[in-house]
Amino acid sequence: MKQTYFHSVTLDKEKCMGCTNCIRRCPTEAIRVRDGKARIIKERCIDCGECIRVCPYHAKQALTDPFSSIEKFKYKIALPAPALYGQFHNVRDINVILNGLKEIGFDDVYEVARAAEIVTIATMDLLMQKKLEMPVISTACPAILRLIRVRFPSLIKNLLPLNAPMDLAAKLARRRAIEKKGIPPEDIGVFFISPCPAKVTTLHEPLGEDTSPVDGVIAISEVYKKLAPILGSLKPKEKLVRAGLKGVNWCHSGGEAKALSKDAYLAVDGIDNVISVLESLEDNQISHVEFVEACACAGGCVGGPLTVENGYAARARIEQISKKLTSYETERELPQIDLEDVLISKPIEYVPILKLDDDRAVAMQKMQEMKAIEERLPKLDCGSCGAPSCKALAEDVVRGFGREIDCIHNLRSKVNELVREISELEM
Amino acid sequence: MAETIKLQFNIDGNNFVDAGAASGKVKKTLTQLGFDPAVIRRAAIAMYEGEINMVIHADGGVADVYIDSDKIRIVLSDKGPGIADVELAMKEGYSTASQEARDLGFGAGMGLPNMKNYTDEMTVNSKVGVGTTVEMIINC
Numbered sequence A: 001m002k003q004t005y006f007h008s009v010t011l012d013k014e015k016c017m018g019c020t021n022c023i024r025r026c027p028t029e030a031i032r033v034r035d036g037k038a039r040i041i042k043e044r045c046i047d048c049g050e051c052i053r054v055c056p057y058h059a060k061q062a063l064t065d066p067f068s069s070i071e072k073f074k075y076k077i078a079l080p081a082p083a084l085y086g087q088f089h090n091v092r093d094i095n096v097i098l099n100g101l102k103e104i105g106f107d108d109v110y111e112v113a114r115a116a117e118i119v120t121i122a123t124m125d126l127l128m129q130k131k132l133e134m135p136v137i138s139t140a141c142p143a144i145l146r147l148i149r150v151r152f153p154s155l156i157k158n159l160l161p162l163n164a165p166m167d168l169a170a171k172l173a174r175r176r177a178i179e180k181k182g183i184p185p186e187d188i189g190v191f192f193i194s195p196c197p198a199k200v201t202t203l204h205e206p207l208g209e210d211t212s213p214v215d216g217v218i219a220i221s222e223v224y225k226k227l228a229p230i231l232g233s234l235k236p237k238e239k240l241v242r243a244g245l246k247g248v249n250w251c252h253s254g255g256e257a258k259a260l261s262k263d264a265y266l267a268v269d270g271i272d273n274v275i276s277v278l279e280s281l282e283d284n285q286i287s288h289v290e291f292v293e294a295c296a297c298a299g300g301c302v303g304g305p306l307t308v309e310n311g312y313a314a315r316a317r318i319e320q321i322s323k324k325l326t327s328y329e330t331e332r333e334l335p336q337i338d339l340e341d342v343l344i345s346k347p348i349e350y351v352p353i354l355k356l357d358d359d360r361a362v363a364m365q366k367m368q369e370m371k372a373i374e375e376r377l378p379k380l381d382c383g384s385c386g387a388p389s390c391k392a393l394a395e396d397v398v399r400g401f402g403r404e405i406d407c408i409h410n411l412r413s414k415v416n417e418l419v420r421e422i423s424e425l426e427m
Numbered sequence B: 001m002a003e004t005i006k007l008q009f010n011i012d013g014n015n016f017v018d019a020g021a022a023s024g025k026v027k028k029t030l031t032q033l034g035f036d037p038a039v040i041r042r043a044a045i046a047m048y049e050g051e052i053n054m055v056i057h058a059d060g061g062v063a064d065v066y067i068d069s070d071k072i073r074i075v076l077s078d079k080g081p082g083i084a085d086v087e088l089a090m091k092e093g094y095s096t097a098s099q100e101a102r103d104l105g106f107g108a109g110m111g112l113p114n115m116k117n118y119t120d121e122m123t124v125n126s127k128v129g130v131g132t133t134v135e136m137i138i139n140c
Ligand SMILES: Nc1ncnc2c1ncn2[C@@H]1O[C@H](COP(=O)(O)OP(=O)(O)O)[C@@H](O)[C@H]1O
Pocket: B053, B054, B057, B058, B078, B080, B081, B082, B083, B089, B090, B094, B095, B096, B097, B106, B107, B108, B109, B110, B111, B112, B113, B132
């Protein structure tokens, strides 16, 4: 299959001032400023959203579907991420939010938190069967999954081979609509209500599956505009809450790991922290954990870039309103779900985008050149050339998308030299 | 035959926190050269253990890495106290790490055995009072 490298995070050229604030924040060195505008190197971007957060001019955006896109389908299903529950300051009951989704145009609601509980049970199963490579690394955060795929290939074997809750929720919701309600499959549209740009990418370029069971991804912030005004006075018509506390807790860092009821887990959040943990795992420095949960966003998905509320405030609110939840419903539904439904169907593969060349000898030659260029650069990592560091510029030069003269310090000395030569000529 | 790529790192003897930095850089280089992930991981583990040993036992040292298209050679040399009985030091679980190092989670006595396991060849040259040189080779 051809790699298309769709990604959700893109640049609004009009708004970009070329300030270079973003280039050093990007964990995969995917951004360059060229001709005064930032550019994202598509194959490197993992859609972590760091650049969206850091851009002072809001020039980085996530491509999501507009709310109106649900109108393309006759039967519209909402899959709310549990992070949605923490966005509204005047709501004390999750059921009000879920009923609100029906009020604004959805025909059915399937909580992603409920699918999360099923993923937890499947994970416990696999751990018990001792079929997994230790320590197991969660695959719930697609930004981390993409990071591992390009930068930590030796850890691919440790990835939990299960669908993320969003995908499982989509499958189960669709199945329920077909089997229980008799809706024709082509009429069904399944929409994830998302805190996360990386989930948009998962929809267009699924990992672990050939096609995504999700039809669209709508930002929490977009749905918020419709929901917030009506929730205050909304009287729920039906009981839609089925997910328990364990599932809802997946919205924050540590929630997935804690739900497994294992002591030996590690939960890490924030992209830089995750990278340092993955480095340590790769070097065999962490031997006392069985499960690693890693979220790209600080605090976990409640800190996702497509949310409205501050992630920590949202988490506190969710903790307050989810206390009474139980998990009986999920347990009742479980016998009808096979492990097969939850397992990914395609292995995750290494994408060697950092490789300098397919031919080892050529790659080595480029590496030597790169080191020589790096020696000639001033090692200031000033970013004025548009690359995140002098090393990165050296790499760009050997890859053919940068020039040594892009370094303004080098340029200045070249100009000074010229000036001197000219003045000598004139004498 | 492409020219050997040489990397050199000074390992600071007082810095537990930074230990692993050289291993990280070696990993990045090997990744850019397109080495197999399993090979990269072996080099990373061997390098990290060697780095840590120089930090906790020898007050730092120098790590030289030589990369050829079919072979990675890591040479760790220090001017530390040296190892009196290399054979004993190579035993799993043997450690003379200080309480301070143990409190930081080091001193499991698995470093040298792991370095041997993860590489194809390893030689230790050590002289008490002079220093230690560990050479490791990974064929690929
Ligand atoms: N570079 C070194 N200099 C001096 N002694 C060393 C060095 N490397 C290892 N040793 C000795 O060998 C022992 C075993 O090393 P190792 O297997 O790495 O275990 P650990 O580092 O956990 O003690 C150490 O406790 C130390 O006595």
